[in-house]
Amino acid sequence: MGSDGALTKDVVERWLAAVDAAWGAAERDAIADLFSEGAVYHLGPFDEPWRGLKGPFRGRDAIAAGWLAGGIEGELFQIVSEILAIDGQRAVVRRRITYLEADGSVESRWDTCWVVDFDETGRCTEYREWYVEGSAASG
Secondary structure (H helix, E strand, C coil): CCCCCCCCHHHHHHHHHHHHHHHHHCCHHHHHCCEEEEEEECCCCCCCCECCECCCEECHHHHHHHHHHCCCCCCEEEEEEEEEEEECCEEEEEEEEEEECCCCCEEEEEEEEEEEEECCCCCEEEEEEEEEEECCCCC
């Protein structure tokens, strides 16, 4: 956070990098550490089932368990991020996530918009995502 307690671009960028590292490692503690104790993680804009799981996940331990139950271990991906806005303790981020096969070929692409609320320690208190699948052939 900035010296005035406001959310900064640097805090958001560090959190996104930590998300990607925790996702890639599929490590429960690293995932949980991204979120406040009472965080809420919505699985999509309407909390529809995701990978067979119902949401939202409530609490950092449930979030970590949900990520792992969703089968993230071994996923290969590339991500391009753009912070679209910061308003108070909320960040809006566009992310293009490209999932890769073991041979490096593209399995799928997703354009996403994340709305992430943060506490004063830089942990997420509420997460919501909108997404659309793109063509695997597109760049």
